[in-house]
Amino acid sequence: MCERNGGAFAALQSASSSNPGRRDFLKSLGGTGAAVVVLPTALAAAMGASGTQAAGNTRVRATHGAGLCNLGIFIAKERQLTRSDGVDLEFVVTPTNTDIVTLFGVGAVDVSMIPYSNLLSLYDAGAPVAVVAGGGVNGCLIVAKEGIASAADMRGKTLGTFQADTLEVLPYDWLKKAGLSFKDVQVRYFNTSPEMAQAFIGGAVDAICAVEPYASQCAAARKGARVLSDGTDLYGPQYADCVLAVRTPLLQKQPAVVRAVIKALLTAQSQIESTPAAALSQTVGSYYKTTLEAATAAARRQPVMVDQRNQAPFILARAQSMKEMGYIKKVPGAGIFDWKPLEDVIAANKTMFDTLKLKSA
Structure with a gap:
């Protein structure tokens, strides 16, 4: 490994993403x-x-x-x-x-x-x-199950994403533009893209914000699913x-x-x-x-x-x-x-x- 500065960080006992904190x-x-x-x-x-x-x-x-x-x-x-x-x-x-x-x-x-x-x-x-x-x-997509066609339809629904990720920022901004917030949905955090894709396809969550190629895969694999936002509608091209x-x-x-x-x-x-x-x-x-x-x-x-x-x-x-x-x-x-x-x-x-x-x- 190249030289690096490994100091100036607090003692950390575990880095597992299963840690709730x-x-x-x-x-x-x-x-x-x-x-x-x-x-x-x-x-x-x-x-x-x-x-x-x-x-x-x-x-x-x-x-x-x-x-x-x-x-x-x-x-x-x-x-x-x-x-x-x-x-x-x-x-x-x-x-x-x-x-x-x-x-x-x-x-x-x-x-x-x-x-x-x-x-x-x-x-x-x-x-x-x-x-x-x-x-x-580009490539960050909000995909939702059948019956959810807009941000307003997300009230009370579960949203899968990753914590502190671009895939959390997009739905936050998208809901905010529609006058909603994360308080209006149930956010569920996942560890990996395949895990989140499986949860959506299996019906464990109502919507996800996923990255390609998993986002398109999810939209195609769950009957009636649709892409609510691909980010360009909110951010413009090449974000x-x-x-x-x-x-x-x-x-x-x-x-x-x-x-x-x-x-x-x-x-x-x-x-x-x-x-x-x-x-x-x-x-x-x-x-x-x-x-x-x-x-x-x-x-x-x-x-x-x-x-x-x-x-x-x-x-x-x-x-x-x-x-x-x-x-x-x-x-x-x-x-x-x-x-x-x-x-x-x-x-x-x-x-x-x-x-x-x-x-x-």
Whole structure:
């Protein structure tokens, strides 16, 4: 693993997402004192695993989510797109969504493809982290059972989502626009996308806010289900979902490593845009628990977009919702972003960058 600053965090006995106080856990990450982190057995085992590493290369460990916004980093890993720059990208597999935040927050990994909302929570708690690039745009969908056609129909109904996630921010904003709040619904939090999808399809919840490809899968699998919002009706086109975040000690001490990862993501985006079928064939089954046909249809709703500099105002605006929900104490400023590594990579790879379909510039 690259150098990192593992200090300045409170002692944490457990990072399991089954802990009912995980909202408090996110807030507690900014505590002072030496870190004493006791990871769950599954996470400790994952951290001990090591992949094949090229001699002389720098290894950087990363966490990721389950949605199509992670397709770029999956392709970068599978095709070893960082190796030409002397970096080996290694994934640390996490059992639940909260574990992704845990490992990144306590400094057990240096890089994470993470929902912007989780990043906002960590930053507010005092974690030394920064957004350096994007992952994917759009792809967050509110799907409801038969008979629910609007926000007003959600009164008294159960809504499945993830805590402190972009998938919690969207329904919060959507209900608020309709004059409602989470007090008008019963919110149920899940650990993983497949778990939440199964709950909806099986009738355990009335509606969910899910990410692609699981959102489309849910809409198709439950008779009469419909998509109430895909986010664009509320936020407009190309809204941010997950972002590439790094711990600032890595950014300060080994900026070339960060640039290598960003370059790999841009290269992956170029390859995905050129041959999307090949990219999905390489990741369905291993990363996406769905059919190739379903993933292909869903990919159109959540494309990869690494250059998300134009999404900074959107993310900062969503921070207000995070504050209202109690996840952060104050709305951050532009200091949460560091676009210099991305801009350096763009300048050095202008010909490739100019061919990308989705970008800020």
